[in-house]
Amino acid sequence: MLPDAEDQPLVDCRNVSVRFGGQSILSHIDLRIDHGQTLAIIGESGCGKTVLMKTIAGLIRPTAGEVVFDGHDLHQLTPAELAQTRRRFGFVFQNAALFDSMNIFDNVAFPILQHETASDDEIAVRVMEKLSEVGLPSEVAGKFPAQLSGGMRKRVGLARALILQPELVVYDEPTTGLDPIMSDVINELILATRRRYPVTSVIVTHDMQTARKVANRVVMLYPRTRLQPGESQVLFDGPPSDLDHADDRRVRQFVRGEAGERIDELMRQTAAVSHAWAGDSAD
Amino acid sequence: MAGVTYRDDLPAGEARPSKLSHWVTDWGGIVIDGVSTVGDIAIFAYRMFAWMFTRRPARGTILNNFYQVGVLSLPVVALTGTFIGMVLAVQSHRQFQMIGLENRLGAVINSSLVRELGPVLAATMLAGRVGGAIAAVLGTMRVTEQIEALTIMGADPIHYLVVPRFLACILLIPALTIMADFMGIVGGYFYSVIVLGIDHAAYLQNSSDHVSGFDLFSGLLKSFFFGGIIAVVSCYRGFNCQAGAEGVGQAATAAFVMSFVLILGIDLILNILLDAFYYTIWAPE
Numbered sequence: 001m002l003p004d005a006e007d008q009p010l011v012d013c014r015n016v017s018v019r020f021g022g023q024s025i026l027s028h029i030d031l032r033i034d035h036g037q038t039l040a041i042i043g044e045s046g047c048g049k050t051v052l053m054k055t056i057a058g059l060i061r062p063t064a065g066e067v068v069f070d071g072h073d074l075h076q077l078t079p080a081e082l083a084q085t086r087r088r089f090g091f092v093f094q095n096a097a098l099f100d101s102m103n104i105f106d107n108v109a110f111p112i113l114q115h116e117t118a119s120d121d122e123i124a125v126r127v128m129e130k131l132s133e134v135g136l137p138s139e140v141a142g143k144f145p146a147q148l149s150g151g152m153r154k155r156v157g158l159a160r161a162l163i164l165q166p167e168l169v170v171y172d173e174p175t176t177g178l179d180p181i182m183s184d185v186i187n188e189l190i191l192a193t194r195r196r197y198p199v200t201s202v203i204v205t206h207d208m209q210t211a212r213k214v215a216n217r218v219v220m221l222y223p224r225t226r227l228q229p230g231e232s233q234v235l236f237d238g239p240p241s242d243l244d245h246a247d248d249r250r251v252r253q254f255v256r257g258e259a260g261e262r263i264d265e266l267m268r269q270t271a272a273v274s275h276a277w278a279g280d281s282a283d
Numbered sequence: 284m285a286g287v288t289y290r291d292d293l294p295a296g297e298a299r300p301s302k303l304s305h306w307v308t309d310w311g312g313i314v315i316d317g318v319s320t321v322g323d324i325a326i327f328a329y330r331m332f333a334w335m336f337t338r339r340p341a342r343g344t345i346l347n348n349f350y351q352v353g354v355l356s357l358p359v360v361a362l363t364g365t366f367i368g369m370v371l372a373v374q375s376h377r378q379f380q381m382i383g384l385e386n387r388l389g390a391v392i393n394s395s396l397v398r399e400l401g402p403v404l405a406a407t408m409l410a411g412r413v414g415g416a417i418a419a420v421l422g423t424m425r426v427t428e429q430i431e432a433l434t435i436m437g438a439d440p441i442h443y444l445v446v447p448r449f450l451a452c453i454l455l456i457p458a459l460t461i462m463a464d465f466m467g468i469v470g471g472y473f474y475s476v477i478v479l480g481i482d483h484a485a486y487l488q489n490s491s492d493h494v495s496g497f498d499l500f501s502g503l504l505k506s507f508f509f510g511g512i513i514a515v516v517s518c519y520r521g522f523n524c525q526a527g528a529e530g531v532g533q534a535a536t537a538a539f540v541m542s543f544v545l546i547l548g549i550d551l552i553l554n555i556l557l558d559a560f561y562y563t564i565w566a567p568e
Contacts, residue, residue: 097432
């Protein structure tokens with residue numbers, strides 16, 4: 001019997017592995033993301049969380065395994081089908097990735113022009129409405145990205161990602177580089193979006209404030225190079241409230257921001273490199 | 284390509300890699316990298332042509348690129364052409380005077396300009412001005428994830444960014460070559476006739492006797508190829524830009540150097556082919 005559409009996850013990563021050259025970044029990741037879920041992917045820098053997020057969005061082709069979006073393997077779709085499927089995605093980039101050559105209005109209107117035929121008036125109404133939803137005044141519409149602050153650019157990026165009312169919104173480090181107040185503004189905007197319509201969200205972050213406040217599920221990844229043989233790269237998968245009591249010490253350390261034995265590891269690595277250099281010089 | 288790492292802890296009896304094997308490995312790596320880059324550029328160009336004949340680019344992107352490549356390059360190309368014409372007059376005058384052929388100056392200046400110097404110098408200027416700018420802009424877009432943003436919003440970056448630039452280069456670089464030729468002819472005439480005092484009628488007569496329509500055709504045909512090379516190489520370098528300001532700088536430099544070398548290489552091949560074609564069709568009896 002075919003599974004009920006409601007039971008089917010929106011995104012299903014099945015045994016996904018990604019390698020760049022000789023370097024393994026992700027190994028055998030299984031991850032189901034249900035409709036309406038807000039998932040935070042956390043982990044230290046270099047653990048592969050951004051690669052996982054880009055693989056989910058179809059920007060990186062997995063070396064092995066498959067990424068199924070609403071029943072379709074993203075990497076088996078034709079370019080035209082993939083472009084059409086991407087209409088259902090919204091992506092908020094770490095540094096907003098606004099087009100420098102376009103003003104804010106054209107940036108936010110870009111997805112509409114790519115996917116729909118709408119009159120100029122209709123586009124104007126929708127763009128202004130979306131800018132207002134993210135708390136930006138209409139005056140910014142005529143400005144260029146370089147004329148805005150980091151927080152404003154992030155909000156424009158959010159408006160652009162939401163303009164087509166996507167089913168899946170992916171946020172890459174939405175609060176990185178912002179002051180605490182602006183970080184909370186972004187968190188509130190993510191929550192407001194979820195309240196406004198039933199969106200599924202994936203947030204890549206190492207800001208625990210964001211993970212705790214916004215997500216209803218947290219997945220923690222660990223760098224491949226530092227795993228023990230046979231260990232899963234996903235160290236934690238559960239609600240944010242369980243983070244502090246996680247069985248794995250590395251999860252608790254990350255959540256509390258404790259260096260722990262990492263400082264010793266780094267010192268040992270530095271000493272090994274210095275030793276190798278000294279050996280080379282002696283030769 | 285990383286060099287071979289010599290190890291001191293090799294098991295007894297195992298031969299240490301010789302300098303020859305080190306040399307072979309390094310050169311082998313360079314050859315493999317070169318072949319791989321040529322393959323990548325071919326795939327990139329194939330995807331561009333596939334898009335070019337599938338869907339017309341947006342009017343806004345075409346006009347903007349035509350303006351950037353054509354209109355903004357016009358002054359520098361015109362100025363370069365004028366100086367080249369005058370320099371040719373200065374350089375050739377003394378030699379031609381020594382053998383009493385200074386009235387033939389128009390023939391040598393104008394035929395060199397139209398066949399060779401106009402197209403090659405215009406292309407060189409544009410490889411620096413346009414090619415460097417294309418690589419830097421696309422490289423910055425790559426580094427700041429704007430190219431990924433285009434993809435995620437359903438716009439193919441090759442269709443949106445590369446096709447309009449390619450069209451601008453292959454259509455406007457020949458037009459700019461005509462401008463460089465024209466200004467070179469004017470500059471050469473000015474220096475020869477006004478400054479050096481060569482007879483006006485003889486200069487023009489010799490020019491018209493020795494510069495044929497085929498010379499003009501061969502110069503313009505070459506400029507189409509040069510335009511294509513500049514666009515494909517610069518866009519490819521921009522798309523494959525490494526992270527950071529240094530990556531963008533390297534992409535711009537590599538785009539210019541690679542375009543320049545390819546322009547000269549293709550120039551040689553086209554000259555051989557055009558010469559063979561000319562003498563096959565209009566072979567002297």
